[in-house]
Amino acid sequence: MLEKFAIVLAAGQGTRMKSKLYKVLHPICGQAMVEHVVDQLEALGVSEIVTVVGHGAEMVEEVLGDRVSYTLQEEQLGTAHAVMQARGALEGKEGTTLVICGDTPLLTDDTLQQLITYHESIHSKATVLTSIEPDPTGYGRIIRNEQGVLERIVEQKDAETTELAIKEVNTGTYCFDNKELFEALETIGNENAQGEFYLTDIIEVLKVKGKVVAGYAMPDAREGLGVNDRVALAKARKVMQERINHRLMVNGVTLVDPQTTYVDVKVEVGPDTVIEGNVSLLGTTKIGSDCLITSGSRISDSTIGDSVTVTQSVIEQATLDNGGDCGPFAHLRTNASLGENVHVGNFVEVKNATVGKDTKVGHLTYVGDADLGREINIGCGTIFVNYDGVNKHRSTVGDGAFIGCDTSIIAPVTIGKGAFTAAGSVITKDVPEKALAIARARQENKEKYANRLPHK
Structure with a gap:
């Protein structure tokens, strides 16, 4: 030869x-x-x-x-x-x-x-x-x-x-x-x-x-086809996309609408995964078996495990392990690492953070520069306040902790295993295991205050 x-x-x-x-x-x-x-x-x-x-x-x-x-x-x-x-x-x-x-x-x-x-x-x-x-x-x-x-x-x-x-x-x-x-x-x-x-x-x-x-x-x-202008570039992309999508489908992936499914050449997808239309899978993304990626999702350079549901969300340079779900309208950013069966709900953003198995981050929450253990409940509106204007700081939350709604966690702090934070608290100090942290002004009611106001 x-x-x-x-x-x-x-x-x-x-x-x-x-x-x-x-x-x-x-x-x-x-x-x-x-x-x-x-x-x-x-x-x-x-x-x-x-x-x-x-x-x-x-x-x-x-x-x-x-x-x-x-x-x-x-x-x-x-x-x-x-x-x-x-x-x-x-x-x-x-x-x-x-x-x-x-x-x-x-x-x-x-x-x-x-x-x-x-x-x-x-x-x-x-x-x-x-x-x-x-x-x-x-x-x-x-x-x-x-x-x-x-x-x-x-x-x-x-x-x-x-x-x-x-x-x-x-x-x-x-x-x-x-x-x-x-x-x-x-x-x-x-x-x-x-x-x-x-x-x-x-x-x-x-x-x-x-x-x-x-x-x-x-x-x-x-x-x-030789590509000499943007028109030819678009034609070449269409042909290449047809090839990629055909390869996925013959290998057991369901593309609900192949013409509006955009998959890069290095992307890998496991069998029995369903990908709806208007989804972009970019870079070196890997998606496991039996997943559902719904319309409007964009996933780039990320790893998704088996039996994961991603609903109308953006995931970039992140990891979502087996059995998890994400969205709608969640944003997993660089170095977000979510363990098995983690739930990340609507309008949640996770960046440079680890989230342990079975933890739930329901909605309207920002988790940045943090390490969360297993079986934690993060209440609505929780913010991990990680930036002091000059440097980023990390916080840690132990297994089984319960973070009340509208809690602000001012890094760097550690919240122990099984600990609680009361809703509306601003946590600036470490919380021991199984303790309840209340960090808010005590409520005071002003009797008959409305009588002092001018009537309309």
């Missing part, structure tokens, strides 16, 4: 995106476009991936890290010129090289493997991945002879009227014999409408030398 290499073209600025963000870094379903490309190359078993960078090189390197090696294209002089920048890493090596654009996030490892298999089976030196497009505007056209053999590729701006009518187009992805690739690059010129060095010219160079060249039409034309 021949060794496989890949060159990822990621040097273009992407002016049609009209964005400060470098084109190949625009996200689709939770990942930059170029990350999707590298994912498929890794799944394919490519031994070396060289990424050609230019504008925004540092940002691309920050995203891809050491998954690939890099080479810089200082001037953007065309696709052939970009590939030449990988010469130092790949020239002279025996094997098959894929050239792929960093803005083609929908290509799959299956399609790329089919391309390679076809390329190697016919002993081709260059094989173009093609697609049949109803509207081929903007694409290079595939010119075949009467026998269907690839003759050449004509760019849109260089095409004649009859050539413009051709529906088979170049997707910008190629398979090459690695040695032949770099030898042919030496002979390419830039005598064309753009004054650029076209990688497509290699086809004619190799044919003149009597080498086998070919075109392989992919089964699903949508995979070849």
